[in-house]
Amino acid sequence: MLRSHGGEPSRADGPVARWTVEQVLALAPDDASRKAGSRLGSAGPWSDGGFDGSGAVWGLCKGSGGKPYRTVVDTTGPAYRCSCPSRKFPCKHALGLLLLWAGGDAAIGPGEAAEWAGEWLQGRRVRAAEKGPSASDAAPGPADPEAVRKRAERRAERITGGAEELEQRLADVLRGGLASADRAGYGLWEETAARMVDAQAPGLAARVRELGAIPASGPGWPVRLLEECALLHLLDTAWLGLDRLPDGLAATVRTRVGLPAAAEGPPVRDHWLVLAQHDIPDGKIVARRIWLYGRESGRTALLLSFGAPGRPPGQALPVGVTLEAELTPYPGSGQPRAELGRQFGAPTPSGTPPPGAGTAAALAAYGDALRHDPWLEACPVTLRDVIPVPSGDGWQLADARAESAVPVAPAALSRPGLWKLVALSGGGPVTVFGEVGHRGFDPLAAWTPGVGGGSGSGEEPVPLI
Incomplete structure (x- = not known):
């Protein structure tokens, strides 16, 4: 028997716009569901799928039993129904179905709803009609603000409970000594991370899982574990004292614990x-990072988009x-992420590097x-007149005009882009854009040296990744 996974639909006028992959992933009740849903976001297990202009998406997903699971979503609610036994809303099948739809996969094409899906959709519409018109039906608009506020309050309460529990776990670890963390193995951290997922704080869960990998990271791990525990404690206490923080920092903390945010x-x-x-x-999802520099504003911005399983992200811009x-x-103090809006005219070639x-x-x-975001791994910078030189087992970028240098981040040492940068330099100064953080500098693009050496010559940037 099919089980309902949602409430009544909201009114929708005209065809419903296709969601983005990021919007689908934001619905996942926890990290495990997101990963399981992404594995089902390819056409392989699906059959008899489709969508219509009213916001309905449906399909049959092959499972371990003889009968496929019947999955249908009303995206105007949103509301979900699936014949699987999962108690999570939405279940992994609904997430996988929506990822297929968001990615424009041919397995989910336009058409008329299957009979079993149509019955459920019709029943929802009948119940909505019986309730009669309401203020929200008079004109299309956002969801009921009071309902949204109550959901946000309930989630905040769960996150607070998770943060308090995490504080106790960290205190227990430090009280028992860091050596005990090594003997306890990864299971302790995975159990704690699962508790953070239950508290709907995926950002806290991800940081806890990173703690579990530190004892096996080689010599010096106790120092690194203590540093990361301190940062996690700082995030915990920031959340518990959120109302006392400046607006910008409070927005950053909300994002760091895992609350979704919209461009504003x-x-x-x-x-x-x-x-x-x-x-x-x-996993099977691909995140695309695009860095932009504003000529007049002097701002550096990050566009972040996601691709459905087996498909690249839809947003792409040629470098240069x-x-x-x-x-x-x-939102967030010092956060570089932005959303691309209206474009005026066609892109034009222009490779002159930023100052x-x-x-x-x-x-x-x-x-x-770091003053604006203490948990920041790296920030974007453009280095001018630097020379890549070997340094011990790695490389560094030495300043041609001063006696200072920055190490190349370990992640970049194994990439072909590093050798491309060395060849481009030829022992002379170049201009390089990348991300600098506590692990060093990760080069992403470079400009060819000018005729007289030194700064960029105005040619197109050379991608290094």
């Missing part, structure tokens, strides 16, 4: 130079072009960024 604030119109673009796999567009920033800084100034910029 006045859009910034500028001529944006595309500095770098690279993809980061996360400049586009006139509006970007809307996400750069020396290595000492770049490290100082990272230190300043």
Whole structure:
């Protein structure tokens, strides 16, 4: 028998817009569901799928039994129904189905709802009609603000409970000594991470899982474990004292614990130079990071998008072009992420690098960024007139105008882009864009040296990743 996974639908006028992969992933009740749903986001296990203009999406998913699971979603609610025994809403089958739909997969094409899906959808519409018109039916608009507020309060209460429990776990670890953390193995941390998932704090869960891997990371692990425990404690206490924080820092803390946020604030119109673009796999989901630099505003912004399983993210911009567009920033003090809005005209080639800084100034910029976000791994910078030189077992970028240098991040040492940068330099100074953090500098793009050496010559940037 099918089980209902949602409430009554909201009114929708006209065809319902297709969701993005990020919107689908935000529905996942926990990290395990997100990963399980992404595994079902390919056409393989699905049959008889489709969608219509009213917001309905349906399909049959092959399971371990003889009969496939019947899954249907009303995206105007949203509401979900699946014949699987899962108690999670939405279940992994609903998430996988929505990922297929969001990715535009041919397995989920336009059509008329299957009979079993149509019966459920019709029943929902009948019940909605019996309730009669309401204020929310008079005109399309956002969900009931009171219901949204209550859901947010309930989730905040669960996160607070999780943060308090995590504080006790950290205190127990430190009281027993860091050596006991090594003997306890990974199971202790995984159990704690699962508790954070139950508390709907995926950001806390991810950081706890990172703690579990530190004892096996080689010599010096107790120091690294203590440092990361301190940062996690700082995030815990920041959440528990959220009402006493400045607005910008409070928004950053909400994002760090795992609460979703939407782009807000006045859009910034500028001529944006595309500095770098690279993809980061996360299971079957692919995250794409695009860095932009505003010529007039001097701002560096990050566009983040996600691709459905087996498909690249839809958003792509050629490195080295400049586009006139509006970007809307996400909330949070010093956060670079933004959302691409209206574009004015076609992109034009323009590879002139942003004004750069020396290595000492770049490290100082990272230190300043930590004041706004103490959990920041790295921040974007452009290094000007630096020379890649060997340093022990690694490499560093030495400032050609001062006696200072920054090490190349370990993640970049095994990439071909490092050798491309060395060849581009030829022993002379170059301009390099990348991310600088406590692990060093990760180069993402570089400009060829000028005729007389030194700064960029205005040619297109060379991608290094």
